[in-house]
Amino acid sequence: MYYNAINRYHFKVDWGGSRLGFAEVSGLDIAIEAVSFRDGNSPEDQFRKMPGLRKFSNITLKREMVRGDNEFFDWINSKQIGNIERRNITISLLNDAHEPVVVWRVKNAFPVNYFGPVLAAGDSNLAMETLVLTHEGIEVEN
Structure with a gap:
């Protein structure tokens, strides 16, 4: 069987801001809580495991800072x-023709953390900013 593996370096994020390019996205995770249950009338001396609620990880968006673009900071700072x-x-993973191969749709996201750049006098790396989002679910299409 032949598998057509997908590279992870070509993607875009449509988050409602003007810039779609990001250096890194992480946190596209889902977990199901295991619930322990035992009926008082059960002859077994152990718990049964049942699937419980789904839990979603926070999503982290990381990108280089650009002069005059404060959209990350403005979004988290808009809290009333x-x-x-x-x-x-x-979030779309793209093929070489810039077409979506896998699409993650994140529902009702809002920022919970903003991290500005780490400043270091002896370092020539780009200044990066990070926005951490919580949300109410992910759907995947491929």
Whole structure:
């Protein structure tokens, strides 16, 4: 059987901001909580395991900083009492023709952390900023 593996370096993130290019995306994870259960009338002296609620990891978006672009900071800083803008986000893994091969649709995401760049006088790397998002679910299409 022949498998057509997909490279991970060609992707875009449509997050509601003007720039779609990112250096790194992580946290496209889903876990199902295992719930221990035992009926008081059960003759067995152990718990049964049942599937419980789904849990989604936070998604981390990382990109280089560009002069005049404060969209990450503005989004997390827009929080008002009990209210912050939620966005549906699309993360697309692309083929060589720049067409989506796998698409993750993230529901009702909002930022929970913003990290500015690490500044180091002896380092010539780009200044990077990071936004961490929580959300209410992921759907995958491929």
